[in-house]
Amino acid sequence: MTDIFYIMTILEVSALIPIILIAFGYSLLILSIQRFRTYNNIFIVNICFAMIGTSVYEIVYVLMLYFDLASILASQTCGIVYYIYNFVSVEITFTFVVLSFHRLCSIIYHTRQLFKTKKWIAICITCQWAIVFIIPLPFLSRKVTYCVNDLWTAIYTYMMVIFVPLLLNTIINLRIMIYIRSSTNRVQTQNPSRDFRIETDVLHVYGIHDRMVSYSHSAHPHD
Numbered sequence: 001m002t003d004i005f006y007i008m009t010i011l012e013v014s015a016l017i018p019i020i021l022i023a024f025g026y027s028l029l030i031l032s033i034q035r036f037r038t039y040n041n042i043f044i045v046n047i048c049f050a051m052i053g054t055s056v057y058e059i060v061y062v063l064m065l066y067f068d069l070a071s072i073l074a075s076q077t078c079g080i081v082y083y084i085y086n087f088v089s090v091e092i093t094f095t096f097v098v099l100s101f102h103r104l105c106s107i108i109y110h111t112r113q114l115f116k117t118k119k120w121i122a123i124c125i126t127c128q129w130a131i132v133f134i135i136p137l138p139f140l141s142r143k144v145t146y147c148v149n150d151l152w153t154a155i156y157t158y159m160m161v162i163f164v165p166l167l168l169n170t171i172i173n174l175r176i177m178i179y180i181r182s183s184t185n186r187v188q189t190q191n192p193s194r195d196f197r198i199e200t201d202v203l204h205v206y207g208i209h210d211r212m213v214s215y216s217h218s219a220h221p222h223d
Contacts, residue, residue: 009066016055023048023055039121043099046125050095054088061085078147079140086136086157091129093165098128100172108179135160 027048030036102124105115114120138156 005066009062012062013059016059020052020055023051027052039102039116039118040099042121043095043102043125046128047092047095047099050091054092057084057088079142081147082139082142082149082153083136086139086160087132089157089161090135090165091132093161094128094132097165097168097172098124100169104172104176107176 027045030041030045102115102121105120109115139153142153
C-alpha cells in the first residue's frame, strides 16, 4: 500500500511540474513581447499565475501527505490547511469569471473609455483576488479536535469551486449573446455601417478580428 501511494505521489508531482513550467513560460512570453501585451492576454497571464499557485500548493500538499501527514491532520493547523486548499481551488475558476465579466463590459459598454484602460484591468484582477481571499475565510473559524472534511465544508467547497463560477459564467455569456443578437437585429435595417462597427468591436474583444485581417492579407498578397 505504501509503495502504491509513493508511486501515485511521484506521478502527481511529475504531472504538475510541466504545468508550472508551461504556465510560467507562456506568461513570460506575453509579458516580454510588446505586441502580446493586450488586455485579453493580461487576463490569460492572470489565469497562468493562478495555475502556478494551485500546482505549487498541490505539490507541497501531496508531499506532506506522504512525509508529514500528522501536520496536515493536526487540529491546530486544520483551519489553515482548509483555507489554503479552498483558496487554491477557487482561484482558477474565478479568473475565468473575471475574464468573462471583462468581455461583457467591453462589449456592452464598448463606447466608454474606462473599459479600454489598464485601470479597468487592474480593478478587475484586484477585485477577483480579493473575492478569492474572502471566500475561504469561514474555514479559519473552524474548531475541531481532528481534521476531517465534514458535510457542510464539502458542500461549501463544491458550491464555491464549481456551482457559483459556472452559474456566473453562464449568466455573463448569455447576456453577451443576447446583447449581440438584439443589437444586430435593431440596427440591421436602420444603419448597416453601425452594425458592422458593433460586430468589429465584438471581434476585437475576442481577438478574432486581427487574425481575420492577417489571413486576408496573406490570401491576397497582390491586392
